[in-house]
Amino acid sequence: MENKDRKIVFFDIDGTLIDGPTHQIPQSAVEAIRKLRENGHLAFINTGRTLVSIEPRIREIGFDGLVCGCGTHIYYEGETLFSQSILHEKCTEIVYELRRLGIPTFFEAEEHVYYDSRCMSPELGNSVSNFKSLNCSVPDMPERPEDSEVVFDKFFCLLRPDDPVDKLRSFIGDEFTAVPQGEHYLEIVPTGCSKAEGIHILQKKLGIPKDNCYAIGDSENDIPMLEAVPHSIAMGVCSKTILPYCSYRTTPVLEDGIANALKHYGLI
Numbered sequence: 001m002e003n004k005d006r007k008i009v010f011f012d013i014d015g016t017l018i019d020g021p022t023h024q025i026p027q028s029a030v031e032a033i034r035k036l037r038e039n040g041h042l043a044f045i046n047t048g049r050t051l052v053s054i055e056p057r058i059r060e061i062g063f064d065g066l067v068c069g070c071g072t073h074i075y076y077e078g079e080t081l082f083s084q085s086i087l088h089e090k091c092t093e094i095v096y097e098l099r100r101l102g103i104p105t106f107f108e109a110e111e112h113v114y115y116d117s118r119c120m121s122p123e124l125g126n127s128v129s130n131f132k133s134l135n136c137s138v139p140d141m142p143e144r145p146e147d148s149e150v151v152f153d154k155f156f157c158l159l160r161p162d163d164p165v166d167k168l169r170s171f172i173g174d175e176f177t178a179v180p181q182g183e184h185y186l187e188i189v190p191t192g193c194s195k196a197e198g199i200h201i202l203q204k205k206l207g208i209p210k211d212n213c214y215a216i217g218d219s220e221n222d223i224p225m226l227e228a229v230p231h232s233i234a235m236g237v238c239s240k241t242i243l244p245y246c247s248y249r250t251t252p253v254l255e256d257g258i259a260n261a262l263k264h265y266g267l268i
Helices: 027-038 088-101 122-133 165-172 195-206 220-227 240-245 257-264
Strands: 008-011 042-046 065-068 073-076 079-083 105-108 113-115 154-158 176-180 185-190 213-217 231-234
Touching (some): 027 042, 027 257, 065 195, 073 195, 088 105, 088 154, 113 122, 165 176, 213 220, 220 231, 220 240, 231 240
Parallel strands (some): 213 231
Antiparallel strands (some): 065 073, 105 113
16 A cells, blocks of 8 residues: 555544553554554554653554654654753753752653653652653653753653743743643743644644545544644543543543444445
């Protein structure tokens, strides 16, 4: 099958491929994605996670590639198609500013997820434990990041009610885009990188017509991805904010949500 005749489907991970409360991947989703590829179509992960936190059980499903870190890294057939990290000097500046503001944050890179023990909270501690449970490298940010080789692609703030969000937004300015993840989380990526831009890069690289592009998600940071395709699918359990951007709503994750979505569009 020529690429112009193939469909390409982009899958979010958390709340889409993996059920939030149980952390399970239903076998129906695994079989549906494999059948999609057997039928000659392309399957890509499109996630806010960076490569280090893509678990083996996800990779073993079998995907043609990955859009990671909200479009900061794109991989196709094991090769890196696109890569954008924040410059070391800027990373150092970001770390010091977040320390000054006292906002608990983790800093996501291709091979590590850093946390900063100088700005801890119970929730950040839980996040560190969760990343370690995935066998991620989760180092503490050095006291003097300027004396290290620390570089990251994006950062994720775990906000408390009294955290100075306005000052954070003023600091990042136009250089970064802050994407709310519910009321208490802010995902911050370099402006120009997004799940949508990842789709556009792959669409152009692979010669896939826009009409052949599909995306499946559940939360606010999926909105750019859902807007970027004509066939946008909301999971059965999802943030209501995404529904205006979706053309179809499938069943919940554990009720064969992915399989039912792919069947609805005749992809399997």
